[in-house]
Amino acid sequence: MSDYLKNHPDENGYFGRFGGSFIPPVLEEPFKKIAQTYESLKNDPKFIEELKYVRKNYQGRPTPVSFAKNLTEYCGGAKIYLKREDLNHSGAHKLNHCMAEVILAKHMGFKKVIAETGAGQHGVALATAAAYFGLECEIHMGEVDIKKEHPNVVRMKILGAKVIPATKGLKTLKEAVDSAFESYISQADSSIYCIGSVVGPHPFPMVVRDFQSIVGFESKEQFAEHENGALPDNIVACVGGGSNSMGIFSAFIDDKEVNLYGVEPMGRGEKIGEHSATLTYGEEGVMHGFNSIMLKDEKGEPAPVYSIGSGIDYPSVGPEHAYLKDIGRTKVGLCDDKEAVDAFYKLSQLEGIIPALESAHAVAFAMKLAKTLAKDKTILVNVSGRGDKDIDFVVENYPIPNAKF
Known part of the structure; x- marks a missing residue:
């Protein structure tokens, strides 16, 4: 440890x-x-x-780290790797x-x-x-x-x-x-x-982080095998409460040269009730028995929140995420519904991986980030879950695009 x-x-x-x-x-x-x-x-x-x-022998760990060759070529910048928690038994981290x-x-x-x-x-x-x-x-x-x-x-x-x-x-x-x-x-x-x-x-917050840290420690060893012993330059994961992101961040917090991005859902816009971007728009407050950063309404109560990803529409965030942002160790990325759906389809049709909508937020931000970086830079994305649960909702509300990107 x-x-x-x-x-x-x-x-x-x-x-x-x-x-x-x-x-x-x-x-x-x-x-x-x-x-x-x-x-x-x-x-x-x-x-x-x-x-x-x-x-x-039951969960099927370790889950692999995969190089997303086609997605990398599509974005035209940094190399994108995927930690495949979607392959964990039951389909998520x-x-x-x-x-x-x-x-x-x-x-x-x-x-x-x-x-x-x-x-x-x-x-x-x-x-x-x-x-x-x-x-x-x-x-x-x-x-x-x-x-x-x-x-x-x-x-x-x-x-x-x-x-x-x-x-x-x-x-x-x-x-x-x-x-x-x-x-x-x-x-x-x-x-x-x-x-x-x-x-x-x-x-x-400690118990769940510790049990999820297996994601980060596996990733560190596996990524090094892909990149001749190197660490990833950037790690990207979605944040609602923040278990998958703390899981993968845990092994790299002491490695200051690795940028850690927690991606929040911008939903449909910046108004209260249209997003769940707690770390971006929230303030300190107590909810559900812990002090952290939370979105508040005009009365100081937990604000209404929204995200297309049901697992990340939460008005607060894990206290460790609040702390790591506060000391400058982590950075916050943003992804709206439209970007998440686009990434959902892009990862599906370019890599044959259907991600959960929550995970699609991380993929979408990684795609944007990759385009700003040189080709010798790397990004490791936590694909925290598979999208079986989301396919009916997505295709009913967002037409399947032509695969010719």
């Missing part, structure tokens, strides 16, 4: 001034037990071996922390896991892990996302999960988190909350 990862967060769960734990008293003891169990297990040889076995969180639940003696989901990738991953380990699974999902991400809803149900609609407010990811937390409070003595990103009260 790098020096940075060893020292962040501090013992109270803070990354600088961001993070912490702002929760009802009823949850203080359960969260304390989760933190203590994680600290005792993370270096335990038996736990590590069990996780290694699952990752290799989410299983990396879900399998580990369910092992954690098993060690704590719990029989049930509860979570929220936006695009459904976390829900599918947790339902998969729960099925594998024989635990009950309860997933909360916004009504809007249930309709939009129907294939993932079906997958969750087939896997045995109970899917509960979040019917308040905008009926998307924030409301799903609200609903899941409300349910968890009444079941905290018999279940564990498995947060789906690097958000929430301590210890979850």
